[in-house]
Amino acid sequence: MSETLIVLGATSLIGRRLPEAAGSLRLAGVSRRSEPRPGYADWITADLTEGGFGRGLPEAERALILSPVWTAAAAVPSLAAKGVRRIVATSSTSRFTKAHSPDPAERAVAQALATGEARLREVCAERGVAWTILRPTLIYDEGLDGNVTRLARLIRKARVLPLAGGGRGLRQPVHAADLARGCLDALERNAARSKAYDLAGGETLTYREMAGRIFDALGLRRRIVPLPAWAWRAAFTLARPLLPGAGAQMGARMQDDLVFDDAEARRDLGWSPRPFRPDFRGF
Known part of the structure; x- marks a missing residue:
């Protein structure tokens, strides 16, 4: 059984x-x-x-x-x-x-x-x-999540993406399928008992490059426009209907590094996630 x-x-x-x-x-x-x-x-x-x-x-x-x-x-x-x-x-x-x-x-x-x-x-x-x-870290699953997919919908509709300050902040998007495997691996590993782990994606890249990869996955030419904070806030006000659930802090965080060290997870869980190459075929 x-x-x-x-x-x-x-x-x-x-x-x-x-x-x-x-x-x-x-x-x-x-x-x-x-x-x-x-x-x-x-x-x-x-x-x-x-x-x-x-x-x-x-x-x-x-x-x-x-x-x-x-x-x-x-x-x-x-x-x-x-x-x-x-x-x-x-x-x-x-x-x-x-x-x-x-x-x-x-x-x-x-x-x-x-x-x-x-x-x-x-x-x-x-x-x-x-x-x-x-x-x-930032979870995505093409067509389902509220992070990468939400950004993809905006890009597909607008064909251009304004970024606050150029989007220099670092990100580590992690796929839900890798996390499913990570959860099952954690159940099996005695070394993981009574511990908490940060699980990052397989690649660290800027918010701008993350957005660029989404353009690529949609088969669109990268059209990314860096804006000063005040201009981005104005653009966000116009685009907000296309970004349900997004808050005004989204722009401010585009400049922040949201990165974590997953060395312990790689050691204890065998954590080995994929790089960020989203697939939006059929999306």
């Missing part, structure tokens, strides 16, 4: 990519959405924030928590009651990059990530569950 792996947040970007990396594992997906994802043998519709979450969960020794890390601790008692003794949960490097943002909403996200991680560690220790926390 195949081992069952419980996956909370199965409709997330990483959760969508798990079936292709799971091999013989039997995936039991848990989500607030009732529509099962392809590749999941079992599907449980549940909300981690509501009572009775544990009803319907299968017996299992291991679980992935891909839902927001600030909800993770609440799930641990129910998972432990089903026999789970090993958990890998995802957080985000936004815990650090947004901690000192001038935007109160972004600071609140950073605080929620930090508090969620701490609470997860506490509850796992109380229940005798081994934990690992993975913090990806």
Whole structure:
């Protein structure tokens, strides 16, 4: 019989990519959405924030928590009651990059990530569950994510991209498929127990070059226009309907280096992500 792996947040970007990396594992997906994802043998519709979450969960020794890390601790008692003794949960490097943002909403996200991680560690220790926390950098999955794909939609529509100050800040985009593999590897590695890792993409490049690669993937000539901050803010106001969910701090961060050292993950997890070469064929 195949081992069952419980996956909370199965409709997330990483959760969508798990079936292709799971091999013989039997995936039991848990989500607030009732529509099962392809590749999941079992599907449980549940909300981690509501009572009775544990009803319907299968017996299992291991679980992935891909839902927001600030909800993770609440799930641990129910998972432990089903026999789970090993958990890998995802957080985000936004815990650090947004901690000192001038935007109160972004600071609140950073605080929620930090508090969620701490609470997860506490509850796992109380229940005798081994934990690992993975913090990806900028996640993308062509056609699905709200980062690279959102930028691709703007580029395809406008055929030109204004960048605040030239977009000199460094980025490390990481593909959801690589993260799915990384989560499964973390479950297998004893060296990863009781540790948190920053997971960066396979390449460090400027925001401008990242945007240029998106132009290339769309088959468009690179038309990138550096603008002073005041002009970029005006352009952003006009383009905002094409960037749902984007905030005004997006421009300011184009100049910031948002990079992380993933040497420990490469050592302990065998982390080896792909370089940034997005594929938007058919997009």
